[in-house]
Amino acid sequence: MNSKRTTRLRSQAWFDNPDNPDMTALYLERYLNYGITREELQSGKPIIGIAQTGSDIAPCNRHHIELAKRVRDGIIAAGGVPLEFPVHPIQETGKRPTAALDRNLQYLSCVEVLYGYPIDGAVLTIGCDKTTPALLMAAATVNIPAIALSVGPMLNGWHRGERAGSGTIIWKYREKLAAGEIDYDQFMDAAAASAPSVGYCNTMGTATTMNSLAEALGMQLPGSAAIPAPYRERGQVAYETGRMAVEAVLERRTPAMIMTREAFENAIVVNSAIGGSSNAPIHLNGLARHLGLELTPDDWQRLGHAVPLLVNLQPAGEYLGEDYHRAGGVPAVVAELIRNDLLPHPGAITVNGRTMADNCADAENRNEDVIRTVATALKSEAGFINLKGNLFRSAIMKTSVISEDFRKRYLSNPDDPDAFEGKVAVFDGPEDYHGRIDDPAEGIDENTILVMRGAGPIGYPGGAEVVNMRPPDALIKRGITSLPCIGDGRQSGTSGSPSILNASPEAAAGGTLALLENGDRLRVDLKAGTVNVLLDDAELEARRAALDAKGGYAYPASQTPWQAIQRSMVCQFDEGMVLDPAVEFQRIDET
Ligand code: FES
Numbered sequence: 347m348n349s350k351r352t353t354r355l356r357s358q359a360w361f362d363n364p365d366n367p368d369m370t371a372l373y374l375e376r377y378l379n380y381g382i383t384r385e386e387l388q389s390g391k392p393i394i395g396i397a398q399t400g401s402d403i404a405p406c407n408r409h410h411i412e413l414a415k416r417v418r419d420g421i422i423a424a425g426g427v428p429l430e431f432p433v434h435p436i437q438e439t440g441k442r443p444t445a446a447l448d449r450n451l452q453y454l455s456c457v458e459v460l461y462g463y464p465i466d467g468a469v470l471t472i473g474c475d476k477t478t479p480a481l482l483m484a485a486a487t488v489n490i491p492a493i494a495l496s497v498g499p500m501l502n503g504w505h506r507g508e509r510a511g512s513g514t515i516i517w518k519y520r521e522k523l524a525a526g527e528i529d530y531d532q533f534m535d536a537a538a539a540s541a542p543s544v545g546y547c548n549t550m551g552t553a554t555t556m557n558s559l560a561e562a563l564g565m566q567l568p569g570s571a572a573i574p575a576p577y578r579e580r581g582q583v584a585y586e587t588g589r590m591a592v593e594a595v596l597e598r599r600t601p602a603m604i605m606t607r608e609a610f611e612n613a614i615v616v617n618s619a620i621g622g623s624s625n626a627p628i629h630l631n632g633l634a635r636h637l638g639l640e641l642t643p644d645d646w647q648r649l650g651h652a653v654p655l656l657v658n659l660q661p662a663g664e665y666l667g668e669d670y671h672r673a674g675g676v677p678a679v680v681a682e683l684i685r686n687d688l689l690p691h692p693g694a695i696t697v698n699g700r701t702m703a704d705n706c707a708d709a710e711n712r713n714e715d716v717i718r719t720v721a722t723a724l725k726s727e728a729g730f731i732n733l734k735g736n737l738f739r740s741a742i743m744k745t746s747v748i749s750e751d752f753r754k755r756y757l758s759n760p761d762d763p764d765a766f767e768g769k770v771a772v773f774d775g776p777e778d779y780h781g782r783i784d785d786p787a788e789g790i791d792e793n794t795i796l797v798m799r800g801a802g803p804i805g806y807p808g809g810a811e812v813v814n815m816r817p818p819d820a821l822i823k824r825g826i827t828s829l830p831c832i833g834d835g836r837q838s839g840t841s842g843s844p845s846i847l848n849a850s851p852e853a854a855a856g857g858t859l860a861l862l863e864n865g866d867r868l869r870v871d872l873k874a875g876t877v878n879v880l881l882d883d884a885e886l887e888a889r890r891a892a893l894d895a896k897g898g899y900a901y902p903a904s905q906t907p908w909q910a911i912q913r914s915m916v917c918q919f920d921e922g923m924v925l926d927p928a929v930e931f932q933r934i935d936e937t
């Protein structure tokens with residue numbers, strides 16, 4: 347394969363530069379000190395960086411420490427040299443105040459390594475929610491050949507004879523705890539049951555979503571996203587991924603050649619078909635910006651809303667990660683979309699040099715209850731709608747998770763079947779919510795719309811997953827388990843709530859949500875795609891002036907240097923929550 351390459355590898359500028367022997371000697375000698383030979387570093391073998399996201403502090407991705415051994419074997423077998431390196435860790439469920447704060451930090455740290463060290467190509471060890479967009483963004487910015495390897499979901503959790511899905515069981519059992527049906531220990535046992543092995547969330551949360559979309563974008567080997575972490579195929583695909591990383595370098599297959607506008611349009615459609623997380627638009631819109639492409643929430647509605655829901659995974663459906671893989675994973679979904687002419691660009695090229703259609707068109711669906719056909723789809727319109735109005739320019743809603751109960755309660759007026767109105771209860775961040783939600787003096791009833799603000803990229807640095815707010819315990823005891831929720835924060839992909847979220851601009855960035863007061867009336871019209879507070883412009887202007895006089899919307903001070911740095915340069919959710927100055931650096935290995 348080496349014969350295909352005519353130009354020098356970028357790593358040779360470090361390790362084999364006869365015009366600059368001093369620097370070559372300095373670069374070279376230290377990499378020999380643990381046993382690498384001059385032959386490996388100086389004979390034109392591609393050097394493949396393995397961006398390691400796993401560690402004890404990042405348990406979702408921890409199994410990558412094992413998988414990297416198979417990646418190395420594949421790299422060596424294909425004639426490359428592996429150099430594994432750590433990137434800043436992210437654990438979705440461990441980081442305070444929120445793991446989303448660190449997506450852009452992991453991105454920055456990975457860019458610096460990919461650009462500044464002798465690396466010809468990279469294996470991106472993706473998995474837990476933010477690690478996937480962070481590493482794809484880094485590969486996009488540097489634009490050296492790269493391939494992603496998912497760590498895979500955990501095995502299916504089981505609790506009392508039923509599938510226990512990550513996150514989903516916590517939302518469900520939290521209601522039982524509130525209703526007094528279970529105690530604290532029983533709640534912890536249920537949560538533990540949902541995490542039976544190494545791997546990431548086994549539900550269709552943000553991790554399964556983003557790993558599926560990395561494959562739909564063409565950045566992972568076909569069929570590799572869904573393989574559960576402990577399965578033998580996971581180690582085997584790690585080996586194949588290592589091999590393919592070397593081939594991608596030799597063929598000079600760069601991220602910008604793969605992650606094209608067409609690839610993103612495919613990914614939007616696949617996201618609907620799998621019932622993907624509401625975090626996906628944030629991450630894909632941000633990733634697109636790093637490639638110089640514009641992807642907007644309107645694109646998501648236009649391309650994705652009318653696509654049917656095919657994958658029957660919790661929280662929208664019944665099954666979990668093992669079932670998804672056994673049924674055929676992403677290729678089986680893509681094949682069904684191609685058969686029905688729903689995949690916009692079957693000819694999009696992928697990291698193995700073949701097109702999406704080459705990779706997936708003949709994939710078998712081995713369980714049509716888990717991966718439905720278009721004819722037996724779980725919902726006919728599974729994507730997001732993009733809502734606008736006098737409170738924000740964009741907020742998305744995953745209409746496929748609106749329950750029958752919710753529909754009956756809020757969307758059953760025969761004269762106005764797609765709209766509802768209610769008075770708002772406004773909360774400034776999650777602490778305020780937890781402090782007041784169960785206070786009877788708040789007067790929260792079944793006609794209340796819960797509004798969360800101060801939870802966006804600036805207000806709660808990184809954006810908090812707090813928009814899916816449970817009703818007061820007193821309402822839950824009466825059987826009212828959800829209220830309409832709106833907010834400038836995010837929501838866990840494992841939550842099944844029909845929230846209106848990712849509202850941009852957030853209150854802390856001057857958004858009109860900052861002007862809402864308890865008791866204001868909101869009107870939500872899903873058909874028109876609008877959310878409006880029923881106040882006239884004069885009233886809003888007066889409130890704006892009063893707020894400005896107080897110095898604007900107040901939010902908690904930064905606790906760490908990075909919080910302050912990110913707050914000073916981050917854009918809003920609809921634009922991907924990326925660092926604005928970072929977007930100016932594109933394809934930096936070519937500049
Ligand atoms: Fe890591 Fe869900 S917490 S994938």
Ligand code: MG
Pocket residue numbers: 438475552811837838839
């Ligand atoms: Mg999450």
